[in-house]
Amino acid sequence: MNSILALHGGTPVRSRPWPAWPRVTEQTQAMLVDALHSGRWTVSGAYTGREPYERRFAAAYARFHDVPYCVPTCHGSSALVVALEALGVGPGTEVLVPGLTWVACASAVTGVGAVPVLVDIDEETLCMSVEAAEAAITERTAAIMIVHLFGSAADLDGFTALSARRGIPLLEDGSQAHGARWRGRRVGSFGAVGAFSFQQTKLLTSGEGGAAITADPSLFDRMSQLRADGRRFLAQPRIGQLDLEEIGAIQGRNYCLTEFHAALLLDGLSRLDAENDLRRTNVRLLEERLSRSEGVRVQGAPAHLDSRSFYHLCLRIDPPAFGGAGVDDVARAVAAELDLGAVEPVDQPLNGNILYNPLRSPRTPPSQRVSLDPARFELPAAARARRTCFTIPHRALLGDASDMEDIAAALEKVRRHFAAVRSHSRQPGVAQCL
Numbered sequence: 001m002n003s004i005l006a007l008h009g010g011t012p013v014r015s016r017p018w019p020a021w022p023r024v025t026e027q028t029q030a031m032l033v034d035a036l037h038s039g040r041w042t043v044s045g046a047y048t049g050r051e052p053y054e055r056r057f058a059a060a061y062a063r064f065h066d067v068p069y070c071v072p073t074c075h076g077s078s079a080l081v082v083a084l085e086a087l088g089v090g091p092g093t094e095v096l097v098p099g100l101t102w103v104a105c106a107s108a109v110t111g112v113g114a115v116p117v118l119v120d121i122d123e124e125t126l127c128m129s130v131e132a133a134e135a136a137i138t139e140r141t142a143a144i145m146i147v148h149l150f151g152s153a154a155d156l157d158g159f160t161a162l163s164a165r166r167g168i169p170l171l172e173d174g175s176q177a178h179g180a181r182w183r184g185r186r187v188g189s190f191g192a193v194g195a196f197s198f199q200q201t202k203l204l205t206s207g208e209g210g211a212a213i214t215a216d217p218s219l220f221d222r223m224s225q226l227r228a229d230g231r232r233f234l235a236q237p238r239i240g241q242l243d244l245e246e247i248g249a250i251q252g253r254n255y256c257l258t259e260f261h262a263a264l265l266l267d268g269l270s271r272l273d274a275e276n277d278l279r280r281t282n283v284r285l286l287e288e289r290l291s292r293s294e295g296v297r298v299q300g301a302p303a304h305l306d307s308r309s310f311y312h313l314c315l316r317i318d319p320p321a322f323g324g325a326g327v328d329d330v331a332r333a334v335a336a337e338l339d340l341g342a343v344e345p346v347d348q349p350l351n352g353n354i355l356y357n358p359l360r361s362p363r364t365p366p367s368q369r370v371s372l373d374p375a376r377f378e379l380p381a382a383a384r385a386r387r388t389c390f391t392i393p394h395r396a397l398l399g400d401a402s403d404m405e406d407i408a409a410a411l412e413k414v415r416r417h418f419a420a421v422r423s424h425s426r427q428p429g430v431a432q433c434l
């Protein structure tokens with residue numbers, strides 16, 4: 001094999017194209033065009049006599065999770081906001097948020113006037129640690145937000161028990177784990193509410209979009225009104241009239257999903273399980289291949305996550321096996337070998353993430369400047385994850401075994417290179433060539 005890194009002008013391991021994401025089939029196009037000509041582009045348009053895509057998707061997504069209710073929203077972030085508000089989270093309360101996750105988890109909490117309490121992660125799964133969460137609970141804790149990060153899950157047995165023991169509702173963010181199962185049951189259906197994003201990179205997508213699922217009829221009713229300016233669906237719609245009834249019991253906002261988005265989601269949902277199976281099969285092949293060499297392993301998952309989904313493939317390097325190279329350099333070199341964009345280290349933990357700036361918000365009252373300061377939290381396990389973990393986009397997992405061979409070969413080539421650089425640089429008179 002060519003040993004010069006692609007990054008340094010060598011021949012890359014891979015030059016064939018990777019599977020595309022998002023996927024577009026004949027069915028995708030047919031459903032989108034059907035929504036276009038349906039005479040109704042959103043739920044706040046008049047009833048046409050046929051069930052809108054939004055209602056069809058909500059019913060299908062609830063059924064998929066074996067729960068009675070689903071409220072679609074325009075973004076995952078707005079799903080978190082309506083979930084938090086429905087759970088009674090607001091000024092004077094705190095929400096436990098994992099220290100390693102997308103910024104929206106924390107900014108949704110500050111957006112409803114509450115304080116995110118950043119909690120460190122479990123070393124193995126990279127999801128919120130149950131022990132650290134329990135230690136962070138105060139009398140103001142109004143919700144525990146867990147995120148099933150990348151291809152893993154928070155300890156749902158531990159968190160459902162903690163939630164019951166302390167009487168604090170669990171909010172599951174399933175934005176990175178669509179379709180995964182814990183003891184046979186879909187993740188997102190364990191919490192009081194499960195929130196999801198359908199943004200373009202997610203495993204189920206409409207470009208932008210979100211949903212909140214629940215088994216609780218009163219949470220469902222509140223979330224329905226919160227996301228539609230205080231309106232909810234009529235039981236008996238009439239053709240030509242709005243089928244959203246003005247209730248006015250709470251202050252809602254418009255977080256509705258359009259018919260086009262709902263059509264795309266209904267289409268994608270019909271493929272989700274098969275795509276998850278394919279990604280899982282491929283990761284199993286890759287894991288088997290990686291177990292024969294040193295230095296890289298797949299993010300761990302609890303045993304009860306009996307069918308994982310992979311929102312990106314998160315890999316952890318053992319830095320000494322890479323000659324002590326940093327994960328940023330390793331990710332850059334692997335990206336070049338695979339000719340694949342978005343191979344990146346995991347995000348910075350939220351106590352040092354440039355996107356999380358509650359103190360810069362003009363709405364932050366002086367009295368909250370201490371409690372909202374992200375720097376007050378210590379997140380050593382999240383910091384270690386940032387130094388050792390990187391992700392490969394999930395579209396690379398939609399091909400076949402030969403793709404997994406390429407990924408393994410790229411990792412091995414990069415590892416050998418960095419290990420050799422270190423042994424050279426230890427010899428006197430040989431300059432480090434990086």
Ligand SMILES: *Cc1c(COP(=O)(O)O)cnc(C)c1O
Nearest residue numbers: 075076077102104175197198199
């Ligand atoms: C993507 C994501 C969100 C935000 O969803 P948007 O649809 O972009 O608003 C929230 N939480 C997690 C864990 C995510 O990955």
